[in-house]
Amino acid sequence: MHKLYIGSAPHTHSKSSSRRMMMFVILALLPAALAGCMSYGTSAILVLAISVVSAVLAEMLSSLIIRRRVTIGDLSAVITGLILGMLLPPDFPLWKAALGSVIAIVCVKQLFGGIGKNFANPAGVAWISLLLLFHQEMTTWRIPETGDVTRVTPLISGGAPYWDLLLGNCAGYIGTGCATALILGAVFLCFMGLISPVTPAAFLGTVAALSFVGGYDVLSQLLSGSLLLAAFFMASDYTTTPFTSYGKLLFGICCGLLTFFIRHFGGYPEGAVFAVVIMNLFTPALNRLTVKQPFGSVKVKKVKKRKKAAEPAESSA
Amino acid sequence: MKRLNGIRLQKGKRAQNKQITVLPLPKLIRIPMLMHMGEPCSVCVEPDEYVYVGQVIGKPESEDAVPIHASVSGTVSVISEYTMPDGQKIPCVEIVPDGLQVIHPDCTPPTINTRQDLADAAKNSGCVGLGGSGDLTYRKFARTEKMHTLVLNGAECELYLTSDLRQMLENAEEIISGAAMIQKIMKIKEVLIGVQSNQPAAIQVLTEAAEKQKGITVCPLPAVYPQGEKKVLVYHTTGLVVPENQEPEDIGVLVLNVSTCAFLYRYSQTGIPLIDRVVTVDGNAVPKACNLQVPIGTPIIDVLSYASCELDLVKQIYSGGGMMGVSYPAFRASVIKPQNGLIAMKNIVKPKEPTDCIRCGKCLRACPMNLIPTELDRAYQQRNVRMLTNLHAGLCMNCGCCSYVCPANRPLSETIKQAKALLTNA
Incomplete structure (x- = not known):
């Protein structure tokens, strides 16, 4: 008789894989990216392409240099590059976009241990770095229909017709203009069960409530700026946001609060990405705060760090 | 009451509409001396000795064991060695059946009046948890705590497995009578039978059978894996939480599998110990999934051949369901008491290379x-x-x-x- 294969239980696996999940996120991001490309033409396509390609290359080269398994196959670098590209103005210099991708992948992700170990959203941190480094270019936009260069977005001017915001006919970043496409992508992700609607709902709900109380135009506050992209695709990132339900809720509310305060009291017109990155740092604390008590667990005094004498028992086991 | 987490498995119970059929006697029976959680038994027969059905061939050496009985009548050919799936070597009695199935004269119905009688009967019958756990049933009756609830486990949430389901559909009367017997002797107030809500036929049959009895209710459980685990089952039927490092019996809840309960009733009526069980044979190497009543110790090759399994194509065999089953290292193995499934696969999906956690939660x-x-x-x-x-x-x-x-x-x-x-x- 021939030999049999011995495997450990379970002998079956669900269809889910990291690559599949990332693929769906890319699919969800595509409508908004395409809408941006249609509005702004070739220069937007080039910025997106450069940021994606340089993110993937940066991941591959850095993995090779630090002799880690090359993980570009899981497509997470593509998402980082795509989100960063979508947060850049259409006429942004290409080498600066590439620099942003390198900051995101090498400094934020790879140096902290690769996928799943980054402390904050790579695209978010890179975006903040670019804003600080190249303030002039990062705040120069173009009006899609006329092609006029402007330094005023609906957030600064105080609003725009809702239709223009929904369809992306306002000055803004490549991927944040068309609110309809972003909402479409987010609904798809929620429907596929890939992201929990808790964080975006809490995030947007808090901003809406505060805007209402503060006497601002609620709908234009929600639809303009990078709020939708940050709420749907950055605040729902797996690695850098809490994994418990209450943690997600708290995370969303705090992001909303921060966004509102930065928008109206801070020096920058744009607050959502700042808010997400700041809250990323609180993720471990939120997880610890909101973790569920295991079923039937007996509350015992937490085992404290034992004294040196007892240590060898741990290491030998 | 908040429902516990779990997963929805794909539908994969091909054998659920197949009636239990009796497997013809094989040419050789190999009975290992360890089929329960605990210590192995010691062989108490000699080679060339004639044994009857139900004769004790393995004696327990300690409290951590129950006797093992011959499942066929015939001649002991040799005392050999049996390799457990974990690599442990155990003595094993090989019997060549004579086909007459002569029952040992000692097999008489026991008198069960007290809790101690019940524990003794469960021990002498060689009863173990038939739902796959293999723990010693008599231990549960021998405990001194007052029991207030009996929970019968008919959840069978695993992939492929349908042996308990067929017991519920075909032997509902025996299950209910067994439950009533234990209820009376253990002075239990309430009997709850947990069945997954995606098995409405079983729920109906059991509810009809339980109508005549007092205090027996059927509880539909969510169709989510794992419902059959003791603590989950107790929580979803009674609402009680079993604390960490404790058994359901510690909080006065007695948990028995439906098949174990039906067997205990049959033993109380006939006195024939645990010599056969129902095994679900399935997997993609088995063209016709079926539920077979198999003598304990039947080589798995005979069982698979009867189910017209293409043995040459088989790459992996495991005992139990797809989620918790244990892989066999070789074809040379026997059906043992707690084994509820025998799954043969022809295309194994080797586990993919694990990658770093993305903390998706x-x-x-x-x-x-x-x-x-x-x-x-x-x-x-x-x-x-x-x-x-x-x-x-x-x-x-x-x-x-x-x-x-x-x-x-x-x-x-x-x-x-x-x-x-x-x-x-x-």
Whole structure:
């Protein structure tokens, strides 16, 4: 008789894989990216392409240099590059976009241990770095229909017709203009069960409530700026946001609060990405705060760090 | 009451409409001396000795064992060695059946009046948990605590397995009579039978059979894996939480599998000990999935051949269901008492290379015990006993939900199993 294969239980696996999940996120991001490309033409396509390609290359080269398994196959670098590209103005210099991708992948992700170990959203941190480094270019936009260069977005001017915001006919970043496409992508992700609607709902709900109380135009506050992209695709990132339900809720509310305060009291017109990155740092604390008590667990005094004498028992086991 | 987490498995119970059929006697029976959780029995027959059906061939050496009986009448050919799936070597009695199935004269119905009688009867019948656990049933009756509830486990949440389901559909009267017997002797107030809500036929048959009896109710359970685990079952039927490091019996809830209950009733009527059981034969190497009544000790090759399995194509065989089954290292194995399924696969899906955790949190949303498998995994990689204790690694029951859902293909369930071993040795 021939030999049999011995495997450990379970002998079956669900269809889910990291690559599949990332693929769906890319699919969800595509409508908004395409809408941006249609509005702004070739220069937007080039910025997106450069940021994606340089993110993937940066991941591959850095993995090779630090002799880690090359993980570009899981497509997470593509998402980082795509989100960063979508947060850049259409006429942004290409080498600066590439620099942003390198900051995101090498400094934020790879140096902290690769996928799943980054402390904050790579695209978010890179975006903040670019804003600080190249303030002039990062705040120069173009009006899609006329092609006029402007330094005023609906957030600064105080609003725009809702239709223009929904369809992306306002000055803004490549991927944040068309609110309809972003909402479409987010609904798809929620429907596929890939992201929990808790964080975006809490995030947007808090901003809406505060805007209402503060006497601002609620709908234009929600639809303009990078709020939708940050709420749907950055605040729902797996690695850098809490994994418990209450943690997600708290995370969303705090992001909303921060966004509102930065928008109206801070020096920058744009607050959502700042808010997400700041809250990323609180993720471990939120997880610890909101973790569920295991079923039937007996509350015992937490085992404290034992004294040196007892240590060898741990290491030998 | 909040429902515990779990996962929805794909539909895969091909044998659920197949009636229990009796397997013809094989040419050789090999009975290993360890078929329960505990110590092996010692052989008490000689080669060339004639044995009857129900004759004791393995005597328990300690309290951690129950006797093992001959499942056929015939001649003992040799006392050989049997390799358990975990590599342990156990003595094994090989019997050549004569086909007459002469029953041993000692097999007479026991008189059961007190709790002690019930425990003795369960011990002498060689009864173990027939739902797959293999724990010693008599231990549960021999406990001194007052029991207030009897929970019968008919959940059978595993992939493929339908042996308990067929018992419920075909032997509902025996299950109910057994429950009534235990209820009377143990002075139990309430009997609850847990059946998954996706088996309405079984729920109906049991409800009709239970109408005549007082205090027996059928509880539909959510069709989510794992419902058959003791603590989950007790919570979903009675609402009671079994504390960590305790058994349901510690809080006065007696848990028995439906097949075990039906067997105990049959034993109380006939006195024939545990000599056969129902096994679900399935898997993609088995063209016709079926439920077979098999004498204990039948070589698995005979069972698979009867189900017209293409033995040459088989790559992997495991005992039990797809989520918790144990792989056989070789074809040379026998059907044992707690074995509820025999699954033969012709195309094995080798586990994919695990990648780094992306912290998606799927595992903790799947864990019925509210543990954090990914943190346990990390704590075990660091061999951090303190962290494993604080994360309550001991609560894990290895249901496999976390490994099943993990998108990074991490063998979480396996790692936590090793972590538990580390905790017990530390």
